[in-house]
Amino acid sequence: MNLKQPLLALVLGLVLLSGFASSQTCTEASPCDITVWQIFADHRGDWIMDTATRFNDLYPQYNVVIENPGDYFAILDQYTLAQEQGNPPAIAQIFDAGLQFAADSGYFKYADDIIDGREEVLGQEVNFSDIVSPASSYYTIDGRWASVAWNTSTSISYANMDILKDVGINAIPTTWQELLSACEALQPKVDAGELEGCASWPFDNWFTEQWLAQMNQYLVNNENGRAERATELLLTTDEFLSIANFYRELFEKGYYVYTGTRRDWAGAGNLFNSGRVAFSLSSSADARNKVEAAKAGDFELATGKLIRNADYDYNGNIIGGATMWITAGLEPEVEEGAMAFLLFMNNTENSASFHTASGYIPIRNSSVELLQNLKSGNNVFWDVDNKSRTDIEGSNWYEINPNFLTASVQLAESNVNNASAGAKFGTFRETRDLIEAGMEDVMLNGKDPVQVFTAVKTESDKLLEDYNFLYTDN
Amino acid sequence: MFIISPWLLTAFVVFAASAFLGFAFRWQGQVRYWALAAGGLSGLLGTQLAMWPLAYCTFELERMWLDRFLGCLIVLVCTAFFLWISHWVISRLSVGEGLLPKAETYAGVFRSPLAPLLTALCLLPTLIILSIFHYYPLFQTFRLGTRLVRLGAPKTKFVCLDNYTSLFLDPNYWYSLGLTFVIALGVVTVAMSLGLLIAQMVNLPLRGANIYRALLIWPVAISPVVAGVLFQLLLNPVTGVVNHLLENSLGVRIPWLGHAGFATLSIVLTAAWNQMGFNILFFIAGLKNISPELLEAASIDGANAFQGFFRITLPLLSPFTFFLIVTNTIYAFFQTFGVIDILTRGGPVNATVSAMYRVYVVGVLGKDLGKAGAQSLVLLLIVVGITILQFRGSQERVSYGV
Structure with a gap:
């Protein structure tokens, strides 16, 4: 066989390829790819795809590609591998x-370093002072923006009022104690097989962290790792143990339906959306999902501030969600495009639109104003079925959809301190597990919380010590 | 500070190894000095190889007894390896044979003084590939195991054998090992016995037997992950088909994935189903190889179907059975990972974290490459050990010819 020609072609191809790679210019004819890893695969994923298309139309020299490698944990793990x-x-x-790890890793370039004091990037306005304060206090590191804020939520309570009113409860429970008595009242319905149980929510440590913040307790020392680098977990405080005991009581009495897997957001969501439990906790970002489910299942949905332990004074709630980090070492042009895309995605109109699509709080103060004074032609309402933006009847979004206000109210009423700012430490991801x-172990196997969490603390502390x-440098 | 100085240790091992080999080759009460020298050299090389990545850290004063024990063990193994080579070389030389095998001289054998070289040349590519992709990573894995390494972290730190000794002292690790053996035993038993039964059945002269065969072998083309997804849909405690049928017929619901025992059973069944096609395939091939005359002769002699199966078919299948036991064990140790990840993610409360899944949890999710490296090495040693045991145990019972 004559190998000369294929070999020649191969060499030629490699030469050509390397030629292209070394002189990267983004043009309309050969746009530069900007790959984005994000978690959404439902209608919130549709929203970001749509937004990417809009950006690509505005900037034909770029091609933003939206990819979905899995949930937050998967993105963090796979990004490290990548x-x-x-x-x-x-x-x-x-x-x-992932905040502390992302900052320590050296994988990312700080947003403030990319912006470098400019007021706009490729025509997209920066104006970070417009970002709502809970997000800026969580995500800034030493007063600097390391990443660009995007989807920010908090956890709230959801209730199926049709079921609760049936047993004479007319308001959504606001404390653990109220929930326990509501569940007691519902138990006959559960015994009769009308319900799977009283309540179900994702078995996710995020709620535990929220409850600690509510009780003004830190998860890690050095003021949640915000005063100084954290060195120790605080898992044997009365506040923390009260949470373990709450879970155990809920489960022992049969009030809490456990889907069997941790962080099973879909499973717990299905139980509530299909009316098989009366009460749930979730992210405010689930508001749109739940509103649609209530419409489909024809039941009255109520939202309330996250239930709290009435034995302690209310301090405040943490935000949840994520921010967008730009990889260090990109080609300058790609880096500019990536920053422009993030600013575009978070401008006043787009962030208002993302709020309607999800329930994540509008990330800019100007977006809140826009939502309160809607005019025709704003086109911010996300139409789930047609996957496009439309206008909505009425001028004040929050009057039309009061359930979307709950999260903002909860955050507005929170005290701003390091307990409600949330923990920051390098092994947060592993420690959640x-x-x-x-x-x-405490809930399902009835183990002693002190014993269990003393062991968990030892293991987590060792991990954190190694990480630090x-x-x-020391 | 060391509990025993490295020099003293080396001197002791050199002396012991030298004495050992000298004793082994003593002849008519006379000492052979070259045997002593070879033994001493083996001891020196063994100690140096063993302590090269460790720098005698296992014998530091503040270490615990387990470190010292492991240190001694590694020195012993490495020295034994070199002693074995020396012993072999001396044995060959002392009976006047060369180190290279003599070319056998029957017809069809390539006869040339260069034949041994040619053999080596032909084996070289495989050896190179094995070295790059197996032996070198193996050595690196051991080295990783002696360090505190976090995926992506800028620094690492030498921690001696801490990653290995912590395994010994961790009850969760012992649980994982035990569970792995339970799963392996379950998978091998179920997949092999059902596989043989089915192979025997579809080997009967039936109409459309080829179609059955193809359909039954199919699961082997499915990756463990996909098998996991399928069984997840079947066994899901709330929405699964299996519980739906059980509830309608018997009025019971089984927590297939939510209870430690049932979750383990679910994993065994899924993995066995996934592996069974492979077994059926090989058993059918084995059955086709058995000439029908043998069974016919047996039946003429008055043997019934069971006697025919247990006295004739089963012994003749032994090479296949042996091969399948080894591959199924390896499958159960390593490949069930995908099934576990999809079905239970190690739950409930870590009850189904097998040894291999723990490597994933520690290394990929926990990013602790040092500990994961140590664990995978332990796993490798176990599988090598099992395989050696199986080879030994089956030598009498496996017959490769009729």
């Missing part, structure tokens, strides 16, 4: 628990 293999995406959506496993050693 970096080690030298093939990371331009933009990654990193969740709250360990605490959840401990909580499962490997990522800091």
Whole structure:
């Protein structure tokens, strides 16, 4: 066989390829790809696809590609691997628990460093002072924006009022104690097989963190790692143990339906949306989902501030969600395009529109104003069925959809301190797993909370000690 | 500070190894000095190889007894390896044979003084590939196991054998090992016995037997992950088909994935189903190889179907059975990972975290490459051990010819 020609073609191809790679210019004819890793695969994913298309139309020299490698945990894990293999995406959506790690890793370039004091990037306005304060206090590191804020939520309570009113409860429970008595009243319905149980929510450590904030307790020392780098978990405080005991009581009495897997947001959501439990906790970002489910299932939906432990004074709630981080070492042009896309996605109109599509709080103060004074032609309402933006009747979004206001009210009423700012430490992602496993052990196996969480603390502290050693200079 | 100085340790091992080999080759009460020298050299090389990545850290004063024990064990294994080579070389030389195998001289054998070289040359590509993709990573894995390494972290730290000794002292790890053996035993038993039964059945002269065969072998083309997804849909405690049928017929609901015992059973069944096609395939091939005359002769002699199966078919299948036991064990140790990840994610409360799944949890999710490296090495040693045991145990019972 004559191998000369194929070999020649191969060499030629490689030469050509390397020629292209070295002189990257983004043009309409050969636009530069900007890959974005994000978690949404439902209608919120449709929204970001639509927004990417809008951006690509405005900037034909770029091609924003939206990819969905999995949930927050998967993105963090796979991004680390992609970096080690030298093939990371331009933009990654990193969740709250990844904050310290993302900052330590050196994988990302700080947003403030890219913006470098400019007021706009490729015509997209920066104006970070317009970002709502809970997000800016959570996500800024030493007063600087490391990433661009995007989807920000808080956890709230959801109730199926048709079921609750049936047993004479006319208001959504606001405390653990109220929930327990509501569940007691509902138990006959459960015994009769009308309900799967009283309540169900994702078995996710995020709620535990929220309750700690409500009780003004830190998850890690050094003021939640915000005064100084955290070195120790605080898992044996009375406040923390009260949460473990709450779960155990709920489960022992048969009030809490456990789907069997941790962080099973879909499973717990289905139980509530299909009317098989009366009460649920979820992210405010679930508001649109729940509103649609209530419409489809024809039941009255109520939202309320996240239930709290009435034995403690209310301090405040944490935000949840994620921010968008730009990979360090991108071609300058791609980096500019990535930043322009993030600013575009978070401008006043787009952030108002994303709020209607999800329930994530409008990230800009100007977006809140816009939602309160809607005019025809604003086109911010996300039409789930047609996957497009339309106008909506009426001028004040929150009057039309009061359930979308709950999260903002809850955050507005929160005290601003380091307990409600949320924990910040390098092994947050791994520790969430360990605490959840401990909580499962207490709830399902009836183990002693002190014993379980003393062990979890030892293991988590060791992890954090190792992490701090490997990522800091001393 | 060391509990025993490295020099002293080396000297002791050199002395012991030298004495050992000298004793082994003593001849008519006379000492052979080259045997002593070879033994001493083996001891020196063994100690150096063993302590090269460790720098004698296992014998530091503040270490615990387990570190010292493991340190001694590694020195012993490495020295034994070199002693074995020395012993072999001396044995060959002392009976006047060369180190290279003599070319056998029957017809059809390539006869040339260069034949051994040619053999080596032909084996070289495989050896290179094995070295790059197996032996070198194996050595690196051991080295990783001696360090505190976090995926992506800028620094690492030498921690001696801490990653290995912590495994010994961790009850969760012992649980995982035990569970792995339970799963392996379950998968091998179920997949092999059902596989043989089905193979025997579809080997009967039936109409459309080829279609049945193809359909039954199909699951082997499905990856463990997809098998996991299928069984997840079947076994889901709330929405699954299996519980729906059970509830309608018997009025019971089984927590297939929510109870430690049932979750393990679910994993065994899924993995066995996934692996069974492979077994059926090989068993059918084995059955086709057995000449019908043998069974016919047996039946003429008055053997019934069971006697025919257990006395004739089963012994003749033994090479296949042996091969399948080894591959199924390896499958159960390593490949069930995908099934576990999809079905239970190690739950409920870590009850189904097998040894391999733990490597994933620690190394990929926890990013602790040092500990994960140590664990995968332990796993490798176990599988090698099992395979050796199986080879030993089956040597008498496997017959490769009729």
